[in-house]
Amino acid sequence: MARTSTPVVAGWFTGAGEDFRLLGTECPACSSVFFPREDGMCRNPGCACDDLVEVPLSRRGRVWSYTDARYRPPAPYVSDPELPWEPRALVAVELAAERIVVLGQAALGVSVSDLDIGMEVEVVAGVLDEEGDEDTGTAWTTWHWRPTGVTA
Amino acid sequence: MxxxxxxxxxxxxxxxxxxxxxxxxxxxxxxxxxxxxxxxxxxxxxxxxxxxxxxxxxxxxxxxxxxxxxxxxxxxxxxxxxxxxxxxxxxxxxxxxxxxxxxxxxxxxxxxxxxxxFFRPAGGDRPDDPDWLRFRVLGATNPAYFGLYARRRMALHGDTLEDFAQVKVKNAASGALNPNARYRSPVSADDVAASAVVADPLRLLDICATSxxxxxxxxxxxxxxxxxxxxxxxxIRAVSTVTPSYPNTVLDLPDIATDSAVGKEPEGPGFRGSIARAAYEEAGIGPEDLSLAEVYDLSTALELQWYEDLGLCAAGEAAKLLREGATAPGGRIPVNPSGGLASFGEAVPAQAIAQVCELTWQLRGTTGARQVAGARVGLTANQGLFGHGSSVVAVR
CATH class of the missing domain: 3.40.47.10 (Thiolase/Chalcone synthase)
Known part of the structure; x- marks a missing residue:
């Protein structure tokens, strides 16, 4: 047995390995893309469409900017107070086809010194935090950005 | 009328x-x-x-x-x-x-x-609240967004950490003269460089406190x-409280992503620029008419961003304006003569009012050692979460 993998937010991503993708929605009338997904009306003020469809986002994009959290973020971020805080890089990534910038944590082990603006990164599945014991607990899954030049 | x-x-x-x-x-x-x-x-x-x-x-x-x-x-x-x-x-x-x-x-x-x-969201599980989600899913505090903007300026415009530090040095020198400020000691560039990194590339003394x-x-x-x-x-001649225009292509607090620009081409000066533009239009003035400005320096790098969004200089030239001393006391357009958020720390619902208090006292000429000589026209600028921002023009 292992912890049950559960998305930290339902419907924001799908798949595993090479097939892992962020999920947004698209307006069939004006082509606007929404992430996090917009399931009601299109937010383009010149568009009256209210029938958005789910769409996977591009796997790869380029770094718009990046930073990191040198101090433990407050709740509801979950981290083990017993362990020393390890700085975590955050990456804002521009997806060319969707013309959108999506923020995410960098993959584990990627630090700000590994990143540059304009660098190509890809979305990968990751674990945000785990709770409960090895057999019955939950692993909360999320998306991470990883430089495509890195193999791991 | x-x-x-x-x-x-x-x-x-x-x-x-x-x-x-x-x-x-x-x-x-x-x-x-x-x-x-x-x-x-x-x-x-x-x-x-x-x-x-x-x-x-x-x-x-x-x-x-x-x-x-x-x-x-x-x-x-x-x-x-x-x-x-x-x-x-x-x-x-x-x-x-x-x-x-x-x-x-x-x-x-x-x-x-x-x-x-750090400011944090209100308690309870609220997965429909973007402010809750950015903490839960990303651990993205307010300084994380300030770090993103600062790094982007460095890459796009060549701003340096020394430029950011000089904003703090300037504002701390003014704050030292303000009895209402929380921090009233001069700060050196070395002090900034010696403070801990909070959100790369920004250090503790680049980021405003909570007060x-x-x-x-x-x-x-x-x-x-x-x-x-x-x-x-x-x-008070103008109060601008405009919202952004779709698509908003800058990653604003507390969002996890920008709007997509696929369905509609971005137009106009961006959100912060539009806040200022509405204030200028309502007051019938332009940036050249300002005696002083009080801007929301949540971080040192954001103060530089405001110079450009207010039209005090062209895009990318804020650090040059700072280095020339134009925004320092005695310069062409002093910015944050109160000491700014760098010297106050943010007391959220009071802060935009405090900016107008400073304009009032500057325009009356009663601020003593931090007085901007001959002040006639002042402007405030501010931005917050969820598409909020403001700019107030006051005149004498």
């Missing part, structure tokens, strides 16, 4: 970490503003409170909370919340009531008691001001 309203009085409770309740700070600021105005609380027709989300129900109904603490006297009451722009929306509401003839004298009050450390504080204004119609002996009061 004039669209000006008069500033009869301004008041503050000093910023700090006092460990008391927000009501006390707000009442102290209100009494100071009333005293400066020479007005009795019972003469106030309307009270507008800027809300705090950190004090339970009394914070959500700040207008009534302050009115009760000052002693119920029957005034019309309004409470507004607009994140960091709450104070400006309170001013906007007061001004609209005055210009509509609904009130002659309006008291505007904002105050906060801030927690130690306790209170600020208040007594506003009136121009006719009331004249009737009561204020022949040439400071006047």
């Amino acid at each position: 004039t669209r000006d309203v008069a500033v009869l009085g301004a008041g503050m409770h000093p910023w700090g970490k006092w460990g008391r309740g927000f009501v006390e700070y707000g009442v102290a600021a209100a009494r100071a503003a009333l005293e400066e105005a020479g007005a009795d609380w019972r003469d106030v027709d309307s009270v507008v409170g800027a809300d705090t989300v950190r004090a339970g129900y009394p914070g959500y109904v700040a207008g009534a909370t302050f009115a009760k603490a000052l002693g119920w006297q029957g005034a019309r009451v309004t409470s507004v919340y607009a994140a960091c722009a709450s104070g400006a929306q309170a001013i906007s509401t007061a001004r609209a009531q005055i210009l509509a003839g609904l009130a002659d004298v309006v008291l505007v009050v904002g105050a906060d008691a801030a927690p130690k450390g 306790d504080g209170g600020a208040a204004l007594v506003l009136s119609s121009m006719e009331y001001a004249r009737r009561h002996g204020a022949a040439s009061p400071v006047r």
Whole structure:
């Protein structure tokens, strides 16, 4: 047995390995893309469409900017107070086809010194935090950005 | 017909970490503003409170909370919340009531008691709340966004960490002269460089603290001001509280992603630029007319961003403007002569009101050692979460 993998937010991503993708929605009338997904009306003020469809986002994009959290973020971020805080890089990534910038944590082990603006990164599945014991607990899954030049 | 309203009085409770309740700070600021105005609380027709989300129900109904603490006297009451722009929306509401003839004298009050450390979302699981989600899913604090903007400026415009540090040095020097500021010691570039990195590339001294504080204004119609002996009061000429235009292509707090630009081409100057543009248009002035500006320096790098968004210089030239000393005391357009958020720390609902207090005192020429010589026109600029921002123009 292992912890049950559960998305930290339902419907924001799908798949595993090479097939892992962020999920947004698209307006069939004006082509606007929404992430996090917009399931009601299109937010383009010149568009009256209210029938958005789910769409996977591009796997790869380029770094718009990046930073990191040198101090433990407050709740509801979950981290083990017993362990020393390890700085975590955050990456804002521009997806060319969707013309959108999506923020995410960098993959584990990627630090700000590994990143540059304009660098190509890809979305990968990751674990945000785990709770409960090895057999019955939950692993909360999320998306991470990883430089495509890195193999791991 | 004039669209000006008069500033009869301004008041503050000093910023700090006092460990008391927000009501006390707000009442102290209100009494100071009333005293400066020479007005009795019972003469106030309307009270507008800027809300705090950190004090339970009394914070959500700040207008009534302050009115009760000052002693119920029957005034019309309004409470507004607009994140960091709450104070400006309170001013906007007061001004609209005055210009509509609904009130002659309006008291505007904002105050906060801030927690130690990062601002955090209210408690409870709220997966429909973007502010909750950015903490839960990303651990993205406010300084994380400031770090993203700063790094982007460095890559796009060649800003350096030394440039950012010099913003702090400039603002700390002004704050040292301001009795209402929380931090009143000069800071050197070495001090900034020696402080801990919070959100790469920004260090502790690049980022504004969270503070306790209170600020208040007594506003009136121009006719009331004249009737009561204020022949040439400071006047508020514009209050901009515009929202962004779709698609908003900058990653603003507390969002996890920008709007997509696929369905509609971005137009105009971007959100911050549009806030300033609306204020300039309403006041019938341009950046060249400003004597001073009070901008929302949540981080040192954001102050530089505002120079460009306010049109004080072209895009990418903010660091050059800073290096030339144009925005320092005695420069062509001093920015944050109060010391800014760098010297105050943010007391959210009070901060945009405090910016207008500083304009008022600068335009009256009563700020002593930090006075901008011959100040005639001042502008504030501010941005907060969820598409809120503000800009106020005051003239003498």
